[in-house]
Amino acid sequence: MKQYSLAIGLSFLMLGLTGCGAGSNDSFDESFRVPISAVWFGDDAEVLTVYYADIAAEQTVGLGRVEQLGEKEGMLFSYVTAPAQPTFWMKDVDYPLDIIWVSHGNIIGITPNVQPEAAATDLAEYTLYPAPAEVDWVIEVPAGYAQTHGLELGDPFYYSLPE
DSSP: OHHHHHHHHHHHHHTTOOOOOOOOGGGSOTTSOOOEEEEEETTTOOOEEEEEEOSHHHHHHTTTTOSOOOTTEEEEEEOSSSOBOOEEOOTTOOSOEEEEEEETTEEEEEEEEEOOOOTTOOGGGOOOEEOSSOBSEEEEEETTHHHHTTOOTTOBEEEEOOO
């Protein structure tokens, strides 16, 4: 059973499914060469600065290289070219996150307050966070962001991609 669980865990890694983290605008990890983008929810919400990950290699690393996440920062995962029902984990992420699931321009799910895993967690024992349905976008933000900003299912999602 352990080998089967390990195979599943490695499959998720190969698919680029992971958790992420980042610092303030000035502290975005410059060694992490992922483009910077912007997202916002609803008509009156504040704009967030986010790393943009649209290829498997970027999605696999996620925010795992970033030591902290500022309150107006996060990561935007794109599945627009191939909508998917991805599963995320908190590998190498040291701070809690909210995961916001978006399909067709609207929030379809919020997984709040996802906690980091212990450093010594065996690959096969990571907690997995699956999308509630097929999504076009996934956004990771600091834990509590969704509640603090009153995000709800059905709220619109907007973005500006890097050039």
